[in-house]
Amino acid sequence: MNAGGQGPAAAASGAGGGLQGGAGSAEAAAREQQRRAEAEEQRRVVLKSILTPEASERLANVRVVKPQRAQQVEMTILQMYQQGRLGGRVTEEALKQLLDQYNQGDRPTKVTIQRRKGLDSDDDENADDGW
Numbered sequence: 797m798n799a800g801g802q803g804p805a806a807a808a809s810g811a812g813g814g815l816q817g818g819a820g821s822a823e824a825a826a827r828e829q830q831r832r833a834e835a836e837e838q839r840r841v842v843l844k845s846i847l848t849p850e851a852s853e854r855l856a857n858v859r860v861v862k863p864q865r866a867q868q869v870e871m872t873i874l875q876m877y878q879q880g881r882l883g884g885r886v887t888e889e890a891l892k893q894l895l896d897q898y899n900q901g902d903r904p905t906k907v908t909i910q911r912r913k914g915l916d917s918d919d920d921e922n923a924d925d926g927w
Contacts, residue, residue: 843870846877850888858895869894 844852859866872894876882886894 839870839874842874842877846873846882847886847891848888851886851891854888854891865895865898868898 843855847855855866855869858869869891873882873886
């Protein structure tokens with residue numbers, strides 16, 4: 797391994813870096829992307845071991861509707877795991893409680909329907925009796 801922690805193939809591909817122009821930055825971007833993918837995979841593996849199948853399914857459903865909320869909950873669960881604050885696996889019920897804590901900060905959605913006078917279809921019923 798070279799000083800950068802890469803194998804011989806990666807070191808050889810960057811050996812002529814001065815002649816390739818932007819190839820060094822492309823390599824760095826590829827390494828960064830690979831590092832992110834590995835971190836994401838590790839996060840998924842840890843979450844799979846922490847969550848029960850039911851909790852994992854519920855979190856996947858939340859991810860479809862509110863991706864940012866699911867990411868917040870995942871980060872919280874991972875932090876609790878790293879700090880040793882989880883007493884076993886996270887059940888669906890525990891996940892619901894965690895989601896409720898996040899949902900308490902949200903303001904409820906309010907829908908107001910205002911009907912306009914004169915545009916109601918009931919007003920037209922007796923107007924065309926000569927059909």
